Amino acid sequence: MTPTLAVDIGWGTTLGIKTLVVLGIVPLGALILGYVFLLKMMSHMQSRLGPMDPGGFHGWYQLIGDGLKFLQKEDIMPEHADRKVFALAPAVVVMSTFLVFVVIPAGPRIVVAPLDVGVFYALAVSSLSVVGVLMAGWASANKYALLGGLRAAAQLIAYELPLVLAVVGVVIQAGTMNLQGIVAYQSDAEIFGFGGIGLPLILTQFVGFAVFMVAAQAELTQPPFDMPVAESELVSGYMVEYTGFRFLFFFIGEFGTAFAFSALAATLFLGGWGLPWGDPFGTDQLLFDLLGPALLFVKMMIVAFLMFWARFTYPRFREDQLQALAWKWLIPIALVNILATGVLKVAF
Amino acid sequence: MIAQNVVFGVLAAAMVLSAIGVVTTKNVVHAALYLVVVLAGGAGQFLLLGQEFVAWVQVLVYIGAVIVLFLFGIMLTRAPMQPKESLDNDLKWPGLVVAVALVGILGALLVDAFEDTEIELEAPTRTIEVTDAVFRTYIIPFEVVGILLLAALIGAVVLARKD
Numbered sequence: 001m002t003p004t005l006a007v008d009i010g011w012g013t014t015l016g017i018k019t020l021v022v023l024g025i026v027p028l029g030a031l032i033l034g035y036v037f038l039l040k041m042m043s044h045m046q047s048r049l050g051p052m053d054p055g056g057f058h059g060w061y062q063l064i065g066d067g068l069k070f071l072q073k074e075d076i077m078p079e080h081a082d083r084k085v086f087a088l089a090p091a092v093v094v095m096s097t098f099l100v101f102v103v104i105p106a107g108p109r110i111v112v113a114p115l116d117v118g119v120f121y122a123l124a125v126s127s128l129s130v131v132g133v134l135m136a137g138w139a140s141a142n143k144y145a146l147l148g149g150l151r152a153a154a155q156l157i158a159y160e161l162p163l164v165l166a167v168v169g170v171v172i173q174a175g176t177m178n179l180q181g182i183v184a185y186q187s188d189a190e191i192f193g194f195g196g197i198g199l200p201l202i203l204t205q206f207v208g209f210a211v212f213m214v215a216a217q218a219e220l221t222q223p224p225f226d227m228p229v230a231e232s233e234l235v236s237g238y239m240v241e242y243t244g245f246r247f248l249f250f251f252i253g254e255f256g257t258a259f260a261f262s263a264l265a266a267t268l269f270l271g272g273w274g275l276p277w278g279d280p281f282g283t284d285q286l287l288f289d290l291l292g293p294a295l296l297f298v299k300m301m302i303v304a305f306l307m308f309w310a311r312f313t314y315p316r317f318r319e320d321q322l323q324a325l326a327w328k329w330l331i332p333i334a335l336v337n338i339l340a341t342g343v344l345k346v347a348f
Numbered sequence: 349m350i351a352q353n354v355v356f357g358v359l360a361a362a363m364v365l366s367a368i369g370v371v372t373t374k375n376v377v378h379a380a381l382y383l384v385v386v387l388a389g390g391a392g393q394f395l396l397l398g399q400e401f402v403a404w405v406q407v408l409v410y411i412g413a414v415i416v417l418f419l420f421g422i423m424l425t426r427a428p429m430q431p432k433e434s435l436d437n438d439l440k441w442p443g444l445v446v447a448v449a450l451v452g453i454l455g456a457l458l459v460d461a462f463e464d465t466e467i468e469l470e471a472p473t474r475t476i477e478v479t480d481a482v483f484r485t486y487i488i489p490f491e492v493v494g495i496l497l498l499a500a501l502i503g504a505v506v507l508a509r510k511d
Contacts, residue, residue: 080429085381116474117400124404127412131384134419138377141429153420157413164408177475 018112022101026094029259030252035063036301037308038255045312070251073244078141081241085139090242090249092132097253099125100260105180106273107292108280118179119171122264123164126219129253130156133228136250137238148237151319152221152228158326159218159225165334166211169341170201170268179267184281187274198276202269207337209269211330216261217307218326220254224314227322258307259300266299352396352469359396363389371443374431380418387411398472 039051039062055061077086100122105111115121130153137149171177174185182201189199202209218225229237239250266272273292274280280288317325366385373379387410394403422428482490 082375082377082429085377115400116472117404120401120408120475121404124408124412127408130416131381131411131419134416134423135381138419138423146423150420150423153416153423157416157420160412 022098022112025101026098026256026259027252030255031063033255033258033304033308034251037304039063041305041308042312067248070244070248073247075245076241076243078241080141082139082141085135086241087246089132089136089139090246090253092135093129093253094249094256096125096128096132097256097260099128100257100264103179104260104263104267105183105292106296107289108180108285109289110273110292111180114178114180116178118177119167119182119264119268120177122179122260123160123167126257126260127156127160129257132253133238136242140238140241142241144234145238145240148228148230148234148240151234152238155218155221155225155228155322158323159215159330162211162326162330162334163215163219165331165338166208166215167268168334168338169205169208172338172341172345173201173204179272182268183272183274186271187276187280198271198274200269200271205269205337205341207333208341209265211334211337212265212269213303213306214330215326216265217310218322220258220261220307222254222258222307222311224310224317225322226316227319230316258304262300262303262307263296265303266296270299270303272296272299356393356396359389359392371440374436376422376428376432377419380415380422383418384411384415387415398469399478400472401475401478 040058042048043051043059051062052059053062054065077083102112103115103118103122105114133152133156134149137145137147137152140146170182174182176182176185186200187198191197191199191203221228228234229239234240239247242250273288273296275288275291275295280292363386366382366389369382370379370386373382387406390410391403391406394400394406
């Protein structure tokens with residue numbers, strides 16, 4: 001690696017900068033997704049006038065108003081709640097979101113830690129949020145919260161399997177779990193000798209991509225998989241007793257995780273920060289360091305658009321339909337996909 | 349190696365304290381949450397040994413699935429909010445004796461087996477080395493375990509079915 005900075009900074013400073021960037025990127029990503037999709041796209045798709053009104057152009061003031069409202073709300077804790085667990089639960093959920101961003105690369109050198117276990121690590125830490133959800137559901141001492149927590153746990157366990165299995169196809173084809181390696185593979189691979197567009201794995205792993213997107217939607221407990229937070233029957237499930245800043249934590253956790261999953265999907269299936277041209281790990285390293293984050297962001301917004309499009313369009317699944325979809329459809333499809341990928345990998 | 353030893357000590361202390369918490373708390377949900385800390389500490393120890401893959405398997409399987417299953421079971425049945433005296437029982441002293449004896453025997457065994465052997469930890473073990481070991485050197489035990497788990501799975505389905 002050639003140094004690009006004039007001053008040589010120590011590992012402690014590097015670690016500090018990396019930590020600050022990760023700490024900043026989750027709330028920022030949550031705000032971007034919340035503003036662009038939740039407030040603007042949903043308003044357009046469902047003809048909601050409210051979020052389009054405050055401020056001037058397209059109601060740009062709405063998000064600031066919402067933020068200020070959350071900050072000045074009273075911090076209420078139910079009388080019989082388990083105080084420590086109640087207070088800790090939102091932090092556990094948000095922490096699991098932060099940890100995912102450790103391995104997501106945005107350029108040849110712009111990554112906190114290019115772990116060898118890469119995508120496996122990302123899926124492992126994202127599964128920690130279930131513990132936080134269950135803690136919140138139980139500690140609220142509220143039957144609706146408990147029901148919501150139970151539904152969330154059942155759903156998150158069921159959809160974690162297809163999520164992991166869908167990624168296995170990509171890992172087999174790229175031959176590595178390192179996300180940098182997967183990006184490099186997609187930039188360099190050729191389609192029957194034609195290397196003009198690289199090989200975005202969505203072309204060969206389309207089944208995996210579809211399963212991943214459905215399972216990610218369920219992991220986010222977004223409609224049509226929002227039984228755990230069904231506001232019309234469970235008044236927001238495990239979040240029902242949370243107000244103000246603690247609720248904001250759950251909100252950031254939800255949209256930050258959406259940001260993380262779209263980053264994972266963009267990296268695994270759309271080529272991440274890479275382009276089929278140039279030499280990112282050699283002569284063009286600086287160019288790709290500058291260009292990479294923008295490329296990744298564009299691909300992430302495309303993936304997030306698909307996620308939120310489904311969210312704003314479809315009605316809620318019933319609990320039995322939801323479980324049947326995971327166990328009877330997604331898992332078998334993902335397993336067949338792994339088998340087919342393995343056979344083709346050996347054949348070619 | 350000083351830094352590793354310090355981190356090992358901190359993790360080990362946290363794990364021991366949480367493990368005591370698991371067996372002494374009167375609230376069964378708290379016991380499960382203490383167990384999360386113990387298992388996370390175990391994952392941390394694997395990381396210290398450079399075994400990234402094993403560490404994250406520990407997180408995904410034990411914290412992400414087994415603990416969640418525990419919590420799920422507790423909340424599906426009673427979901428107690430208040431501490432419960434009946435969680436305490438008369439077997440705690442024999443239990444303590446067995447635990448101390450086990451620590452003594454295992455500790456003595458480890459000291460006797462390794463004495464002052466030093467293991468060089470250069471870089472993290474790569475996943476490819478782990479998978480090569482599982483699917484080449486230990487392929488037969490791996491397949492046997494697979495068949496055993498499949499049999500257990502089918503057995504559980506047969507036992508749970510009512511018709």
